Amino acid sequence: MSNHFNRRQFIKIAGMGSAAAGLAASGMNPWGWPANALAGSLGSDVQVIPTFCELCFWKCGINAKVRDGKIIKLEGHPKHPLSNGRLCPRGNGGTGLTYDPDRLKKPLMRVQKRGEDVFREVSWEDALDFTAEKMLDIKAKHTADCLALFNHGYGATFIKTLLMAYGTHSIAAPSYAQCRGPREVGFELTFGEEVLSPERTDIKNSRMLVLIGSHLGENMHNTQVQEFADAMANGAKLVVVDPRHSVAAGKADWYLPIKPGTDIALLLAWMNVLISEELYDKEYVEQHTYGFEQLKQHVKSYTPEKVWKITGIRPALIRATAREMGHQKPAVLIHPGRHVTWYGDDTQRSRAIAILNALVGSWGRKGGFFYPGELDVPMPELPKFPPMTKKRADLQLKDYPLAFSTLASGLCDATFPAPQAECQLKGWFVYGTNLFFSLPKPEQTREALQHLEFVAVSDVLPMEIVGWADVVLPDATYLERYDDLHVGHYRDPFIALRQPVIEPLYDTRPPWWVSKELAKRLDVADYFPWDNIEDYLQQRLTPMGIKLSDLKKDGVKVFPRQALYFEDGVQPEFYTDSGKIELYSAKLASYGHDPIPVFTDHGDPPEGYFRLLFGRAPVHTFGRTTNNRVLNRVIDTNHVWINRRIAEQWGIKNGQMIRLQNQDGAITNEIAAKVTERIRHDCVYMTHGFGHKAKGLTNKKGASDSDLITRYNTDPIMGGTGMNVNFVTFVV
Numbered sequence: 184m185s186n187h188f189n190r191r192q193f194i195k196i197a198g199m200g201s202a203a204a205g206l207a208a209s210g211m212n213p214w215g216w217p218a219n220a221l222a223g224s225l226g227s228d229v230q231v232i233p234t235f236c237e238l239c240f241w242k243c244g245i246n247a248k249v250r251d252g253k254i255i256k257l258e259g260h261p262k263h264p265l266s267n268g269r270l271c272p273r274g275n276g277g278t279g280l281t282y283d284p285d286r287l288k289k290p291l292m293r294v295q296k297r298g299e300d301v302f303r304e305v306s307w308e309d310a311l312d313f314t315a316e317k318m319l320d321i322k323a324k325h326t327a328d329c330l331a332l333f334n335h336g337y338g339a340t341f342i343k344t345l346l347m348a349y350g351t352h353s354i355a356a357p358s359y360a361q362c363r364g365p366r367e368v369g370f371e372l373t374f375g376e377e378v379l380s381p382e383r384t385d386i387k388n389s390r391m392l393v394l395i396g397s398h399l400g401e402n403m404h405n406t407q408v409q410e411f412a413d414a415m416a417n418g419a420k421l422v423v424v425d426p427r428h429s430v431a432a433g434k435a436d437w438y439l440p441i442k443p444g445t446d447i448a449l450l451l452a453w454m455n456v457l458i459s460e461e462l463y464d465k466e467y468v469e470q471h472t473y474g475f476e477q478l479k480q481h482v483k484s485y486t487p488e489k490v491w492k493i494t495g496i497r498p499a500l501i502r503a504t505a506r507e508m509g510h511q512k513p514a515v516l517i518h519p520g521r522h523v524t525w526y527g528d529d530t531q532r533s534r535a536i537a538i539l540n541a542l543v544g545s546w547g548r549k550g551g552f553f554y555p556g557e558l559d560v561p562m563p564e565l566p567k568f569p570p571m572t573k574k575r576a577d578l579q580l581k582d583y584p585l586a587f588s589t590l591a592s593g594l595c596d597a598t599f600p601a602p603q604a605e606c607q608l609k610g611w612f613v614y615g616t617n618l619f620f621s622l623p624k625p626e627q628t629r630e631a632l633q634h635l636e637f638v639a640v641s642d643v644l645p646m647e648i649v650g651w652a653d654v655v656l657p658d659a660t661y662l663e664r665y666d667d668l669h670v671g672h673y674r675d676p677f678i679a680l681r682q683p684v685i686e687p688l689y690d691t692r693p694p695w696w697v698s699k700e701l702a703k704r705l706d707v708a709d710y711f712p713w714d715n716i717e718d719y720l721q722q723r724l725t726p727m728g729i730k731l732s733d734l735k736k737d738g739v740k741v742f743p744r745q746a747l748y749f750e751d752g753v754q755p756e757f758y759t760d761s762g763k764i765e766l767y768s769a770k771l772a773s774y775g776h777d778p779i780p781v782f783t784d785h786g787d788p789p790e791g792y793f794r795l796l797f798g799r800a801p802v803h804t805f806g807r808t809t810n811n812r813v814l815n816r817v818i819d820t821n822h823v824w825i826n827r828r829i830a831e832q833w834g835i836k837n838g839q840m841i842r843l844q845n846q847d848g849a850i851t852n853e854i855a856a857k858v859t860e861r862i863r864h865d866c867v868y869m870t871h872g873f874g875h876k877a878k879g880l881t882n883k884k885g886a887s888d889s890d891l892i893t894r895y896n897t898d899p900i901m902g903g904t905g906m907n908v909n910f911v912t913f914v915v
């Protein structure tokens with residue numbers, strides 16, 4: 184396998200942005216507009232309306248081109264700090280969501296058993312009256328905290344305000360316990376601050392980038408990928424640690440095909456080399472860290488020779504990469520990753536990444552982690568939210584004192600009767616998250632739904648979770664609505680406006696409207712003290728000296744850059760107990776956890792089984808976009824990567840349709856095999872988000888990894904769900 188091939192692959196995938204736009208431009212657009220309308224020859228009757236994207240959570244600035252009330256092109260907003268004039272491949276295809284013929288078009292109410300996915304169309308009046316009646320009933324019978332909100336995306340802002348005003352504290356986004364929570368807790372314990380989203384990673388100035396299980400290029404967050412390309416063009420060194428030869432690995436100076444589940448051992452071995460060869464940033468460590476001597480003692484036993492046997496990475500390779508880190512410090516970025524819920528010891532893994540960054544002195548330094556710009560945009564005065572009446576619902580069965588946010592999986596658990604529970608959840612309000620794809624153990628989610636007295640779902644598409652609703656509130660897409668202002672804290676602080684570029688299609692409504700209407704019915708209208716959304720936005724903008732009419736034209740207001748690094752004036756302050764970067768955490772020790780990360784063996788697959796790994800397709804966001812007809816012109820299904828030697832043993836040919844079955848007998852739809860040397864023999868890999876079964880969705884191609892996540896290990900520190908603990912075999 185040559186690097187040349189993979190470099191080309193990288194370029195190919197990185198170029199999919201224009202490919203997606205190009206396909207839309209080719210005359211194959213599904214809504215049948217003339218090809219030249221999308222090809223850039225736009226006439227003077229074209230309106231350009233700025234807003235920001237929501238095909239993923241990155242929120243890049245968009246210029247939408249609209250003619251005769253139809254969106255004909257989306258482009259990156261040139262002044263928006265997260266897009267810099269470009270969108271990622273998904274962002275270009277955003278019209279595929281708005282013009283998806285499968286969209287939910289009218290409010291619906293269930294007419295058969297819950298889960299049978301049979302509804303009748305109703306008016307908004309009836310849908311909202313019913314929702315409010317059920318919510319008030321739960322509040323009267325069980326208290327407001329017994330209604331949970333599961334949410335994803337920026338559209339949830341007003342819905343969250345509504346639910347807090349109603350009185351519940353059971354509000355969770357799966358992006359915490361099922362995605363980046365362990366990273367935020369691990370970094371907070373070490374530096375006293377989170378990595379944040381978008382990540383404060385100074386990729387473009389990095390001289391050495393270490394990606395450990397992070398798939399930049401497939402994980403297509405626009406600004407990061409732009410900066411990754413800049414860093415590579417500037418000659419930055421790249422280390423990729425991954426059981427799979429990813430797109431990024433094709434660019435790597437060093438590729439380390441690690442045994443899955445052994446990252447902590449490698450991270451400790453790197454620390455061993457940096458410390459024993461005195462290559463770490465001594466001045467930085469002396470000035471800013473706490474617990475160096477304990478760390479030095481702790482990593483002594485993690486020699487490259489010992490760790491070779493654990494990880495499969497040769498000692499020479501461990502030493503060479505550690506020495507390069509020592510050479511390039513402090514502009515070395517050991518990337519914190521994003522989806523980091525893998526084995527259950529994920530907070531410790533993230534802490535090991537944080538500690539390694541501290542040793543090379545990259546936190547607060549150019550080419551490492553910058554300090555994001557600050558901007559205070561006051562919220563309008565609102566009445567106080569009601570206090571919590573019961574123990575936090577997600578922590579009733581097991582307490583995680585370091586879980587800084589609510590655990591979505593904990594809320595699912597709290598829906599089952601348990602003797603020690605103060606509050607069994609009785610209602611779910613689900614906004615913008617298909618819980619069958621975002622929570623582990625889909626069977627448990629199904630069972631939980633049957634215990635509920637009330638389920639409301641608001642979404643754009645008829646996802647699997649919609650089929651389980653009692654009432655469905657069809658959402659306007661991000662191109663059809665106002666949302667709250669986005670106050671961005673990146674290198675340059677900014678305020679961005681989301682505004683409708685067209686009127687909502689069908690009988691859909693934006694979440695601000697739904698929230699305000701429900702607030703009237705729930706007797707909490709005081710929390711929405713404005714006549715319409717434009718009044719609200721102007722109320723927020725006035726203290727900043729900004730007119731809404733100007734922001735509607737410009738889309739974004741960028742404020743002056745502040746100091747980014749210690750060297751240009753940021754005061755090194757660490758909000759930890761010791762006031763220093765904590766290499767040793769007394770707080771963790773006080774809760775009975777390892778104060779410094781320790782490697783734990785996660786075992787090998789049983790005979791005939793392979794560890795299931797999953798990740799992202801570069802043009803899709805989880806299962807949210809896999810029905811998008813524009814994006815599906817590029818990628819419309821997934822494959823399972825199987826090592827060539829293993830495939831030969833099983834007689835599986837490249838492209839052959841097979842099924843995967845896990846250790847508990849769960850089995851997937853058919854999926855095509857991708858037979859390749861680019862993955863280790865002990866694991867298989869597939870992209871997440873395909874294999875839909877919802878009857879209202881057109882694209883059901885591929886298989887869903889979620890069907891196979893019947894087990895997880897819970898992170899003992901913050902309650903995250905480590906899901907890479909499932910093993911699969913092939914059904915051929």
Ligand code: SF4
Binds near residue numbers: 238240269273406
């Ligand atoms: S990264 Fe892509 S999909 Fe996400 S907000 Fe930006 S343009 Fe949209």
